[in-house]
Amino acid sequence: MxxxxxxxxxxxxxxxxxxxxxxxxxxxxxxxxxxxxxxxxxxxxxxxxxxxxxxxxxxxxxxxxxxxxxxxxxxxxxxxxxxxxxxxxxxxxxxxxxxxxxxxxxxxxxxxxxxxxxxxxxxxxxxxxxxxxxxxxxxxxxxxxxxxxxxxxxxxxxxxxxxxxxxxxxxxxxxxxxxxxxxxxxxxxxxxxxxxxxxxxxxxxxxxxxxxxxxxxxxxxxxxxxxxxxxxxxxxxxxxxxxxxxGSKEKKWIRATAGGWVDMDWGPYPIVEEGKSVCTISDHFKREEHVVVASFTGLVIGMAANPITVPGQIVAHVVSIDEDDRKIIEEIVDEQGYSRIGTYHWMGRRVTPKEDLRRSTDEPTTPDEPETTESEPERGTA
Ligand SMILES: [Zn+2]
Missing domain, CATH: 3.40.630.10 (Zn peptidases)
Structure with a gap:
């Protein structure tokens, strides 16, 4: 009026x-x-x-x-x-x-x-x-x-x-x-x-x-x-x-620990789990795989769009969430998909549950490729 x-x-x-x-x-x-x-x-x-x-x-x-x-x-x-x-x-x-x-x-x-x-x-x-x-x-x-x-x-x-x-x-x-x-x-x-x-x-x-x-x-x-x-x-x-x-202490930029190709390990929800792999960084021959582990359970609010990284580059930006938040985030994603809240390129859990379990451990594990005459491959966690 x-x-x-x-x-x-x-x-x-x-x-x-x-x-x-x-x-x-x-x-x-x-x-x-x-x-x-x-x-x-x-x-x-x-x-x-x-x-x-x-x-x-x-x-x-x-x-x-x-x-x-x-x-x-x-x-x-x-x-x-x-x-x-x-x-x-x-x-x-x-x-x-x-x-x-x-x-x-x-x-x-x-x-x-x-x-x-x-x-x-x-x-x-x-x-x-x-x-x-x-x-x-x-x-x-x-x-x-x-x-x-x-x-x-x-x-x-x-x-x-x-x-x-x-x-x-x-x-x-x-x-x-x-x-x-x-x-x-x-x-x-x-x-x-x-x-x-x-x-x-x-x-x-x-x-x-x-x-x-x-x-x-x-x-x-x-x-x-x-x-x-x-x-x-x-x-x-x-x-x-x-x-x-x-708050300022409830968010974290997660950075790459090695140079190479990044595969995100979380999904289908944009949530990383404490103690579990955020991503795996591998070299061209897959001799070295560096697992980046989440130090707390959180919502991925940002991430690198480019899968090629070097040590120190950001791979994800994560904010801590509790169980109630998690339920709501899962509901939002189930209802709306991703398009309204954000784009997640090359997101997704592309590993088998068995591999996932292995990657979730903090201890370095032995790679399961067959022995070769080349120098010993290494696998590290970060
Ligand atoms: Zn701006």
């Missing part, structure tokens, strides 16, 4: 209540001296209400969120809004043009450059314009990311849950898995949240990929968030049906 109480939205121009405006906004200059412009849509509702920004491609190769923002910009009508939706389609335009995470060519991380500065490096200058013109004019924010290239991440939220205002945003987005923490210095969500603009980061899928099922989930959750905060008039849930808030 319209009561026409909306206010103009000001960046350095004005978008009047009831107007949707698409603009290209200059945030810097390219090496040719021409403007770097970011695509922005401002949907200013006829009624007053909170101002929510949604942003994507802070890292230029993380494109799932670009589709989310494009859809938001298209589907909401200012005549039906109470408040404002500010769509920052592509924050890092130079990176996006080059399909690169960072600002080319000196690898500035735009997401460590906030709130920016007028006299700083090129990243800080761009951040300053984005922050002053758009972010600081908003009340709430959702910033969309994916994993870095050659990694996969399930759909999850990163948010400072110790801040009640941020937790409210995370819950309104129906965040099931939340990595709790304020984030690094210079991160947009951290700076915005500290300045009273509670902001969360959504991680979804892979860099360089368009994963429609996850985009749809993000749009559904955003719709719930808009309804919860009264930006749109619709039914909403106040929190997700299940939530796992993960």
């Amino acid at each position: 319209s009561n026409n109480t909306g206010e103009p939205f000001r960046y350095d121009a004005e978008v009047r209540p009831g107007e949707k405006r698409h603009i290209m906004y200059e945030v810097g200059e390219s090496f040719l001296g021409d403007p770097i412009e970011i695509p922005v849509t401002i949907i200013n509702g006829v009624n007053e209400g909170p101002r929510v920004f949604v942003s994507a491609a802070m890292h230029g190769d993380e494109v799932n969120g670009v589709k989310v923002v494009q859809e938001v910009a298209d589907r909401y009508d200012p005549q039906e809004l109470s408040g404002t939706i500010v769509c920052l389609h592509v924050l890092n335009v130079p990176g996006y043009r080059s399909h690169l995470r960072y600002l080319p060519i000196y690898d500035r991380d735009l997401n460590r450059s906030f709130p920016g500065s007028e006299n700083g490096n090129e990243g800080k200058r761009i951040a300053k314009v984005i922050y002053d013109r758009f972010i600081s004019q908003c009340d709430i924010g959702v910033d969309f990311h994916t994993s870095t290239r050659d990694k996969v991440t399930i759909f999850h939220t990163r948010a400072d849950m110790s801040d009640p205002a941020v937790a409210e945003v995370a819950n309104a987005f129906l965040s099931s898995v939340v990595l709790d923490g304020a984030g690094s210095e210079g991160m947009m969500r951290r700076v915005a949240s500290e300045n009273g603009i509670p902001t969360i980061t959504i991680e979804m899928g892979e860099a360089h990929r368009y994963q429609p099922a996850m985009v749809d989930l993000a749009l559904e959750n955003l719709h719930n968030l808009f309804a919860y905060f009264g930006v749109i008039d619709d039914e909403f849930e106040s929190e997700p049906p299940w939530q796992r808030i993960v």
Whole structure:
């Protein structure tokens, strides 16, 4: 219902209540001296209400969120809004043009450059314009990311849950898995949240990929968030049906212990079991097999997308879960499959139960290949 109480939205121009405006906004200059412009849509509702920004491609190769923002910009009508939706389609335009995470060519991380500065490096200058013109004019924010290239991440939220205002945003987005923490210095969500603009980061899928099922989930959750905060008039849930808030000590990057080919040993659910094999790394002749063992039972929230590894490279990102969590995760996977929560390449238990049993032991075992005249093969555990 319209009561026409909306206010103009000001960046350095004005978008009047009831107007949707698409603009290209200059945030810097390219090496040719021409403007770097970011695509922005401002949907200013006829009624007053909170101002929510949604942003994507802070890292230029993380494109799932670009589709989310494009859809938001298209589907909401200012005549039906109470408040404002500010769509920052592509924050890092130079990176996006080059399909690169960072600002080319000196690898500035735009997401460590906030709130920016007028006299700083090129990243800080761009951040300053984005922050002053758009972010600081908003009340709430959702910033969309994916994993870095050659990694996969399930759909999850990163948010400072110790801040009640941020937790409210995370819950309104129906965040099931939340990595709790304020984030690094210079991160947009951290700076915005500290300045009273509670902001969360959504991680979804892979860099360089368009994963429609996850985009749809993000749009559904955003719709719930808009309804919860009264930006749109619709039914909403106040929190997700299940939530796992993960503290800093409850997650672990599991790293390769050898170079070679990685075979994941978990499945069919994205769960690794304490004391059991996460993956086996083998050389080309299968003379050496290194088993990477899980130190706790956990949900695989991320993993390498590339099966070729060297010692120290990440093979999986795992968060601890209890038995109740496990049941719910299994139900979700049984009901929805994997597509909505994430992609798991080359996932699966490709070993027989007997082999699995052998691999689950902590003690090194003797390989069962026939004796050869070559040097003694070794098998190690890690
Ligand atoms: Zn990112």
